[in-house]
Amino acid sequence: MPFNPLEQRGIPLDRQLRNWRELNVEPIDPDRCDPYTRCRIITMNGIEVEAVLFSHHLARHTHDPEIKRQLARTRYIEAQQQKAVNWLLPGVSSVLETTIAYEQVAVDLTAWVARMEPDPYLQQAYQFGVLEDFDHLYRYANLYEMIEHRKAESIVDNLTEVMPGRPTRYHHRDPYDNVRDPYDRTTVNPLSKLHALTIMAAEQQTMNFYINTGPTYMEPIARQLYQEIGLIEEEHVTHYESLVDPGETWWEQLVNHEYNECYLYYSFLEQESDPKVKAIWELHLNMELEHLHTACDLMRRHDGRDPQEILAPELPNVLTFEPNKQYLRELLATQMDLTTLGAGYVRDAHERFEKMQEKIHGGEAPPSDRVMAEHDDMFGREYRVVSEGEHPDPAMREI
Amino acid sequence: MSDTYTPHAGDDRAADTDVVALLIRQHGDIRNLFDEVEQTSGEERRDAFRRLVRLLAVHETAEEEVVHPWARRSVPGGEGVVKDRLAEEKEAKETLSALDEMDIDDQRFLPELRRLRTAVQQHARAEERYEFTHIRRHADADALAAMARAVKAAEAIAPTRPHPGVESAGANVALGPLAALMDRAKDAARKAMGKG
Ligand SMILES: [Fe+2]
Ligand SMILES: [Fe+2]
Numbered sequence: 001m002p003f004n005p006l007e008q009r010g011i012p013l014d015r016q017l018r019n020w021r022e023l024n025v026e027p028i029d030p031d032r033c034d035p036y037t038r039c040r041i042i043t044m045n046g047i048e049v050e051a052v053l054f055s056h057h058l059a060r061h062t063h064d065p066e067i068k069r070q071l072a073r074t075r076y077i078e079a080q081q082q083k084a085v086n087w088l089l090p091g092v093s094s095v096l097e098t099t100i101a102y103e104q105v106a107v108d109l110t111a112w113v114a115r116m117e118p119d120p121y122l123q124q125a126y127q128f129g130v131l132e133d134f135d136h137l138y139r140y141a142n143l144y145e146m147i148e149h150r151k152a153e154s155i156v157d158n159l160t161e162v163m164p165g166r167p168t169r170y171h172h173r174d175p176y177d178n179v180r181d182p183y184d185r186t187t188v189n190p191l192s193k194l195h196a197l198t199i200m201a202a203e204q205q206t207m208n209f210y211i212n213t214g215p216t217y218m219e220p221i222a223r224q225l226y227q228e229i230g231l232i233e234e235e236h237v238t239h240y241e242s243l244v245d246p247g248e249t250w251w252e253q254l255v256n257h258e259y260n261e262c263y264l265y266y267s268f269l270e271q272e273s274d275p276k277v278k279a280i281w282e283l284h285l286n287m288e289l290e291h292l293h294t295a296c297d298l299m300r301r302h303d304g305r306d307p308q309e310i311l312a313p314e315l316p317n318v319l320t321f322e323p324n325k326q327y328l329r330e331l332l333a334t335q336m337d338l339t340t341l342g343a344g345y346v347r348d349a350h351e352r353f354e355k356m357q358e359k360i361h362g363g364e365a366p367p368s369d370r371v372m373a374e375h376d377d378m379f380g381r382e383y384r385v386v387s388e389g390e391h392p393d394p395a396m397r398e399i
Numbered sequence: 400m401s402d403t404y405t406p407h408a409g410d411d412r413a414a415d416t417d418v419v420a421l422l423i424r425q426h427g428d429i430r431n432l433f434d435e436v437e438q439t440s441g442e443e444r445r446d447a448f449r450r451l452v453r454l455l456a457v458h459e460t461a462e463e464e465v466v467h468p469w470a471r472r473s474v475p476g477g478e479g480v481v482k483d484r485l486a487e488e489k490e491a492k493e494t495l496s497a498l499d500e501m502d503i504d505d506q507r508f509l510p511e512l513r514r515l516r517t518a519v520q521q522h523a524r525a526e527e528r529y530e531f532t533h534i535r536r537h538a539d540a541d542a543l544a545a546m547a548r549a550v551k552a553a554e555a556i557a558p559t560r561p562h563p564g565v566e567s568a569g570a571n572v573a574l575g576p577l578a579a580l581m582d583r584a585k586d587a588a589r590k591a592m593g594k595g
């Protein structure tokens with residue numbers, strides 16, 4: 001049945017506030033949960049963090065104190081939603097375990113979005129990016145076995161393969177080449193806007209997570225790996241945020257944010273296997289419907305335009321967490337050696353790229369290479385999960 | 400699960416000069432054994448469970464003999480931190496003994512095992528966050544290395560890695576009951592710490 005969030009009403013805003021008991025959610029069991037439940041939690045946390053941050057930026061550009069107050073009220077609810085969602089993660093998980101789950105999100109969320117993206121230029125941006133997070137997963141998985149003697153498959157559970165992607169040392173590009181061209185808001189498919197917002201929010205949260213938790217490690221190689229990958233996530237945020245048309249008005253952007261929250265909670269409600277988590281998706285969907293309604297009113301009032309002009313006539317096909325092994329293998333076979341040049345992509349290392357590489361590596365092996373060497377010293381092999389056969393790129397096969 | 404085998408702490412090629420790194424890896428080894436017990440059945444499960452019992456008993460004993468006393472003496476506020484850990488260990492050991500006397504085919508076995516697993520995992524993370532962090536902050540390299548040697552000495556008395564084929568009843572009898580095993584681990588640790 002088609003679901004049109006514009007035609008639905010949810011819980012009135014003044015009844016959305018939760019008390020401590022209601023916020024005290026029961027965390028998932030890391031040893032027995034569906035890995036994609038954890039992926040959905042991590043995704044929605046990133047979405048709620050973006051909802052809060054975006055609303056702060058909007059408020060800083062708002063003169064009218066009454067509107068500022070209205071934004072503050074909704075934002076407080078978004079902040080409560082973020083707490084309810086992120087506190088579903090269990091305290092017994094280590095930072096590294098959560099990190100591996102973050103990279104699983106980056107891999108399977110971006111791969112799915114790439115598969116569904118109707119615009120070829122945007123699709124290329126996701127295909128390019130996913131091979132990098134795919135490699136991060138592999139590096140962190142090897143670090144995990146070194147520090148905790150555990151295998152990443154106990155987290156990703158064979159839903160996602162673990163093997164080299166585009167090698168992390170090549171992710172360090174001149175920032176000039178990290179800026180893409182934006183879509184055109186007047187002609188783009190509404191689904192593309194939701195994709196860009198979702199991946200941007202997920203990468204932003206990943207960046208923030210790594211740069212805050214990285215220094216809590218004592219092992220030098222762990223500290224250094226988080227520093228290196230934290231910088232790449234900065235590049236990813238730059239890459240994905242530049243896809244969004246900067247010509248969208250603030251109110252239009254607010255509507256897109258709230259609409260996207262409806263889309264994702266609705267999507268995850270459809271798929272969730274854990275009933276307690278599902279109840280949260282349902283509750284939050286009903287809150288978001290009201291946020292969307294308020295945002296639409298603001299857009300009508302300030303832009304004099306009907307939000308229906310910029311939104312899809314009904315909710316697009318639900319965004320799904322599912323294995324993307326074959327799709328990723330195709331990309332591994334064909335796009336490993338790409339880098340960016342200006343707003344486009346090339347196969348050959350160009351001058352600006354070479355210069356950046358020279359400067360940042362300073363003639364030494366980066367942490368992402370050293371982690372593999374240290375892992376090899378310890379175990380005499382590397383850690384991979386290849387459930388579908390050898391690495392598609394012969395050069396990347398384990399010797 | 401893949402076929403890649405992760406060797407136990409002490410059997411990989413790490414330098415083992417830091418008792419904290421060693422024990423954190425061992426926490427992973429314990430979790431791996433819980434997985435193995437849960438995922439197997441019959442003789443295989445019995446064998447995996449025996450190895451789990453041994454590793455857990457020896458691990459906790461080594462901690463009680465080596466790292467907790469050090470933390471109590473040398474970490475400010477160590478007394479309180481260690482007290483909580485000891486209480487958790489006592490409880491875990493009791494559940495472990497009860498399980499050890501149960502047959503793996505007993506209906507209560509899996510639920511009890513899972514309860515133990517949750518408790519052991521919470522205990523291990525609490526050690527890592529509230530005790531080991533302070534040990535690393537206050538111990539010098541020599542102390543970390545000496546403690547690592549003592550932990551390894553305690554573990555050497557009861558091999559816990561899988562030896563397909565040699566897992567006979569005889570070998571198990573030779574190790575004796577759980578309490579005796581812990582006593583011998585204790586002696587070995589004390590000897591290595593120079594107070595045997
Ligand atoms: Fe929200
Ligand atoms: Fe990443």
Ligand SMILES: [Fe+2]
Nearest residue numbers: 133203233236
């Ligand atoms: Fe990323």
Ligand SMILES: [Fe+2]
Nearest residue numbers: 258261288291
């Ligand atoms: Fe919202």
Ligand SMILES: [Fe+2]
Nearest residue numbers: 459462488526
């Ligand atoms: Fe312990």
Ligand SMILES: [Fe+2]
Nearest residue numbers: 422462523526
């Ligand atoms: Fe322990």
